[in-house]
Amino acid sequence: MTQGLPKEKLLRIAIVLLPVTWFVTYTTFTFKEKLGVAIFSPFGGWQMGSNGLFMYAHVPPQRTGVPRQFIKLHNYTIKHMDSLNRLKQRPDEELGIYYLWDEKAPLKLYLADKYKKDSTTPYLKRWASVSPLYGEYGAWLIRQHPGAFLKHYIWPNFLNYYSPPQEFLGIYNMGSDTVDPGAVSWFGYKSNKVHHFSKNKNIILTAVFPLLLAMINVVFFFGFIGFTILGGFAKVSPYYRKVLWVMLLIWLGNLAFSVLASPIVLRYQAFPFIFTLAFAVLLLGFVIQESRQESKPVEENPLPDPAI
Incomplete structure (x- = not known):
């Protein structure tokens, strides 16, 4: 046992780190x-x-x-x-x-x-x-x-992390109407010509995602603050508390790495979009529920009939 850590925890850490170390x-x-x-x-x-x-x-x-x-x-x-x-x-x-x-x-x-x-x-x-x-x-x-x-x-x-630009996901096939021979072979195309349904080659579906991600990040951030202020950590199980702290650590780690590593674009944020959306909904639901309970008037106990 090292520094009071159980052997089981050390084994779990080793199981995670050893494959990564070997790969690197x-x-x-x-x-x-x-x-x-x-x-x-x-x-x-x-x-x-x-x-x-x-x-x-x-x-x-x-x-x-x-x-x-x-x-x-x-x-x-x-x-x-x-x-x-x-x-x-x-x-x-x-x-x-x-x-x-x-x-x-x-x-x-x-x-x-x-x-x-x-x-x-x-x-x-x-x-x-x-x-x-x-x-x-x-x-x-x-x-x-x-x-x-x-x-x-x-x-x-x-700012790009808050609302990432579409980049390549904003224009179909990067604006070209042909693909490389490798893509023709991989997808089994009959020719290297590709077609799209947009008049200006813009991908309409992805246009909403920068705004959507901005909203999700704001909801998650203020939802976590609201959860903390309303005493959420004292009202949930120890397991759920650990999950929330791990989630916050992942979110902050992804934020720091993304901002420092390279210019952020929409295609880099698919995974953060999924888990941030899930926890943003949960945190917002808790805040709304607690706010409703606090806004309810306290029911006064009726006075007992005077003793006869």
Whole structure:
């Protein structure tokens, strides 16, 4: 027994952690073997670099004091920011995937320049090889301007958690009327042409979800506060109390991870939508029920007949 914890609890924790630890370790060593980079997810470095660039687009460029390993990449960044400043409508006005995937953005330009004389290295290996550098570069940019990062990345992304944009779920097949050969084979299509029922290719069904998620998040947040103020924790079973605390921990953890990790969009919030809706309904029901009981007038006991 360790620190008073029962062996059964330790066993349960181990059952949860061991498979996750094994998966992370196996994935890291597999990337090292196949791609030459010992990293759990190469995408993480690209994402960190992208997050830093979204912030850096709003601050004066730093031309001196740049660490040696970042100089070439940073020069691409400065040139790119200068070119974007001449545009009336910038492609990075909203948080998204611009700095991740656009061929004219600094990350892709640096990758192309690094391997411009190499036609043999597979693209996936090239893409993974720069991930550590991009992760360090993004972290360096953020450390240089923490206030700007809070203002131009964290706060807008927090608002996106409240009401996530539709992104790819807002336009049918990303606006294209064809699909790749892989999709044709997978779904058994007769051709690569696809059709939709919307005149402007917009997906009508998903248009309501940003507003719906905003309402659900508000109801859950204030429902939990109301549940606490009305003494809900003292009126439910110990098991239900644990479930509520676990739910709150998951909700806060998902909020923190979502806001910090990457620009939030609707497709990332499917799971939070389901469990937040379920508990929001339960908490709102409790608050309404308790409010009705408190609003009922107290019935006065009738006076007994005087003794004769």
